[in-house]
Amino acid sequence: MIETLAPQAPEGFVDHWTSRIRNLPKSQRVMLAILAGLTGMAIARELANANDLTSSGTVAATLRLSAPLICAGLAALWAERVGIVNIGIEGMMILGTWFGAFGAWKYGPWIGLLLGILGGMVGGLVHALATVRFNVDHVISGVAINILAAGATRFLSDQVFTPAGGSVSQSPPQQSAIQSIDLPFITGGRLFGWRSPDLTGWFERRHWFLISDIASVIRGVGREVSFATLIVLALVPLSAWILWRTRFGLRLRSSGEAPFAASSLGVNIPRLRYQGMAVSGALAGLGGAFLSVVASNGYREGQTGGQGFIGLATTIFGNWRPTGVLSGAILFGFATALRLRDVKNVPALFLVMAIALAVVGLLALRKRHIVVGVVAIVCAILAAVGFATINEIPQSLTFITPHVITLIVLATATQRLRPPAFAGRPYREGESH
C-alpha cells in the first residue's frame, strides 16, 4: 500500500523483478523464498566451510525438534482463534508426556500417542470449564493448570511408575517405537525388501553449491522420518483448512473476533469454545506425547522444558496463522539443531544474516527508505565483521542463540501483527457492550 504513495523510483531492473515477484501466486512466492533462503545457506556453507549447516542430519534434527513446537503453536492458535488465551499449554503438554509414556509403556507407541492426546484434551477442557462456564481470568486458569499438571503427573508417577521399575520422576522404558520410513529411490528406502539407491545421499556427499543443499533438505525430510512427525506436519494444512475453509472454522474464528455479533446470529459461543479448547488441549497433548514417545523412550519429569511457552511465542510470531506457526517452530528448531549438532555452524549463521540484511538494506535504499536501509546495512556489516573475527562462539552464548534469533524476528515482525480481536477478554452470554 505504502509503495503506491511513496514517490515512484524510475522503472529499472530490480523494480521490474520485485513487482513481478509480488504478482506471482502465493505458492510460487513461498517456493522462491525457500530457494532464496537455501541459496543464502549454501553461500554461507561454502564460505564458512560448515558442511553440517544444511546437511540432511541437521534438517532431520530440525524436524524432530520442531514437531512438539508445531503442536504447541497450533494449540495456542486454536485457543486464541476461539477467543481464549491458553497459558496452560505447558501443563497440557506435561499431561501429554505422562499419558503418552504410560500408554506407550503399557500398550505400545500408537496407543501412547492417543492417550497423550486424550490427556491433553482433559487439560484443555478443564481450562474451558474454568474460563467459559465460570469466567475465570484466562491467565490465572492457565497458570493453575500448569501447576496442577506438574503436581498431578508427579503423584500419578509415584502411584503407577514407582512399583513398576520407574520412579516418581520417570517411567519405565518403552519396548517399541513408532516406525519410521525411507522414501525408495530418493533416500534409499526399501522396496519389497530390496534396498533402492540413495540418490539424494549421493548428491549430498558431492557438496555441490545449491544442488547438494536441495538434495540434503529432501533427504532430511524423507529419510528415517517417523510417522508421528508426518502426522504433526499434516496437522498444519489441516488446521488451516478447517479454520479458514469450513463453516465450523468460520464460526470458531467469529468467537474469537466478535462473539456478541456471532451470538446474535445464533452461534452457540460456549459450545464452540469447549470444542476449540478440546482441540487445543489435544494438540498440546500430542506435542507432549511426541516428546515422551517419539523423541525419547519414556516420561521424564521436566521433559517439556518450557516448550509450551515457546509454542505460544510461535503463534504470535506467526501472526495467528498455521503457516506462520510452522515457520516460527522450524526457525526455533533449526537454531536449536545447530546448537546441538556443531557449534561451528553458529558463526556461519552470522554470514547468512549479513547477506540477508544487505539485500534488505539495498532494496530499502532503492525505495528511498533511508533510515531502514542504513540501519540494515550497518547491521549487515557488523554481522560480517562478527563472522570474520569470531572463530568459535563460547558455549555459554550458544545456549541462547535459539532464543535470541526468535527475539530478533519477533521484534522486527511485531508491527504487522494482528491478534484475534476478542482473545482473552471476558465474555458473558447476552451481555453485549
Add this chain to the structure above:
Amino acid sequence: MRKSKRFTLLATVAALGVLAAACGSSTKSSSTNAGATTTAAAASSNVTAGLAFDTGGRGDGTFNDSAGRGLDQAVSQLGVKKIELDAVKDEDRKSNLLLLVQQKANPIIGVGFLFGDPMLPIAKANPNTTFAIIDSVVDAPNVRSLVFAENEGSFLVGAAAALKSKTGHIGFIGGQEVDLIKKFEAGYIAGAKAVNPSIKIESKYLGPAGDNSAWGNVAGAKEIAKGWYDAGADVIYTAAGGSGAGTIQAAVEAGKWAIGVDSDQYLLAKPDEQKHILTSMLKHVDVAVFQTFKAVADGDTKGGIITFDLKTDGVGYATSGGYLDDVKAKLEAYKADIISGKIVVPTKP
C-alpha cells in the same frame, strides 16, 4: 452476587493450585517402609537417617539411585530409620533440609552440590546434628563434605574410549556447564590423550549453570550424539544425569558405543541397549552415604572433607558385558599409575 461468585471460583482455582504444589513435594516418610524398619531396627533404632534427594530423585538410573542404594543398605544392615525427601524445584532443597531437622533426623545428607548454599546456615544453626553433602564442600564443623575424584574415574573411561575407538574420534556430553561436570570432561580428555595424543574429542554441554532441564534433556543428548555419530565419532561419554539415556538410544540406532556415568548403567539397561554400553564411570555415592550413616551410628559425628578416589575405590569403571576384557590390563596399569601419583589427572579441561 456475581462478583462474590466469581471470587469463590478464583479461590477454588487458587486452592487447587496450592493442593497441586503440596502433592508435588511428596514426603516419603519411614511409615511406608515401617515393616522392614521395625524388624531390623532392634540394634540401633535411635539413629534416624535423613536423605534429601536432588531434583531427579530416585529412579534417575544414575546419581540419586546410587545414593538411594546407600540408604537402603544402611536401613537393612544397620537398622537405622529413614526419612527421604524428593526435591521438585530449586526452593525445595532448603525446605527439605529444614523438614529433616524438624523431624530430628541425624545425620542429614544432601545429595548434590546444589545443597551447598542452603546447608551452611542450617548446619550452623543446628550444631548438634551431623550433616553431609555430596559433591561440594561446606565449611562448618558439623558437616562432612563427601567429594569424589571424578576426574580419575573419567580418566580411565577416557582411556578405554580411546583404546576401543576405531575412528580416533570420540565425544563428551555434559549436563550443566559447571565446575563439577568439567572435572568429568577434564579427566576424560586426559585419559583419551594419554592413549592417543592425536585423538579428536568433541565436547558439549546441554545447558548453562542453573538450567535444571540439562539433567533430563533426553532428546537433546540424543540429537548431539546423533550428530557426532554421523560425523564419525564412535564412543560418547555422557555425564548429564538422566539425559544420558538419549546418548544410549543414539548409540543403539547408530550401532556405536556409549559410556554411562555414576552407576553401572549396563545393569539397568534393556538387552538391546546393553550391547552398546562400553563401560560406565562408577562413582560410589552409595558407599559414601552408607559410610556416613555407619560412622554416625558408631558415634563418630565430626565433620570434615572426605575424598573418594581411585585409591579408596570411591570411583572406578564398570566391566559388565566384558567389552573391556582385551584392554583391561592397560587400564589397570593407568589406574596403578594414578594411585601411585605417577599420573596427575587435571580437574579443569
